[in-house]
Amino acid sequence: MASPLPPAPVGVHVRAPAKINLALKVGPPRPDGYHPLATVYHAVSLYDDVHAEWAEPDEFELEVSGEGVDQVPLDDSNLALRAARLLARVHGGRDRLGVRLSIRKAIPVAGGLAGGSADGAAALLACATLWDIDLAPEVLRHLGAELGSDVPFSLLGGTAVGGGRGEDVAPALARGSYHWVLAFGQEGLSTPAVYRRFDELNPGPTMPEVPADLMNALRGGDPYELGAALTNDLQPAALSLRPQLRRVLDTGLELGAVGAVVSGSGPTCAFLVEDEEDAVDLSVSLSAEGVARKVLRASGPVVGARVVG
């Protein structure tokens, strides 16, 4: 006798990680306004959680709780809602789908850690699972690129090279696990404002390339080499808009970090340390200095958006 089909899930829980950019090289703006990037993404163990539940047809509802909740839009500009609507429109067929999404944020908003993209990626995967839309990972990533350039990486996770405006992702040859201390800024930084300052500071940037020393360091798995190779072309722009970040970076290095970099467009500062014990020590001493709103430990690489329940 054929076994009965499993019941459709009532709810799906997806967890998606924050990213830091181990390298972020930025080229001259393209005619469409986007900057070409050569970046190395690294997913770290700081997660937003998205729950998706069935709702009435054509109803798309959202609630958000957690870190920075008052800065998260609840309207159709929210990346999780946009993801659900996009998936329903492109792959929903004739079905009139609906979903109730609930996001529990731990990734700070406008922190340069791609929290919104993590939510978009998580919502795509959660809705595809809930609605039983079976898509190959690369099809889901392709759809994710329509939402934002960091979304394909939020789905992929690990350590990956990003080209185009960041959306062309491919896993990097990388060894080892790394320990990080993350220092959150008092307030978020607007990504478009950081790019505008980048343009003012860099009238003629060259086409970006992923730095060879960073790729060698990742192949070797040595945190000291990796720490020395961390690089971000947006860092001077972020420091120019938020000069106090210089003190945060200097303090972390003085307290023993083997590398320090502003993540993406900032203001989160990421400090690389040798091992977990050093991560505990640095997070305690950096917190005591009072230079950051919040200090957390994380490790990477971790997997991208995954169904966890």
Ligand code: ATP
């Ligand atoms: P970027 O990916 O551009 O570097 P970021 O990591 O600095 O962004 P995000 O937390 O992704 O910052 O938020 C950027 C903006 O996206 C926010 O200011 C907010 O207006 C908008 N946004 C849309 N959806 C979300 C979401 N689900 N969570 C957080 N912000 C969101």
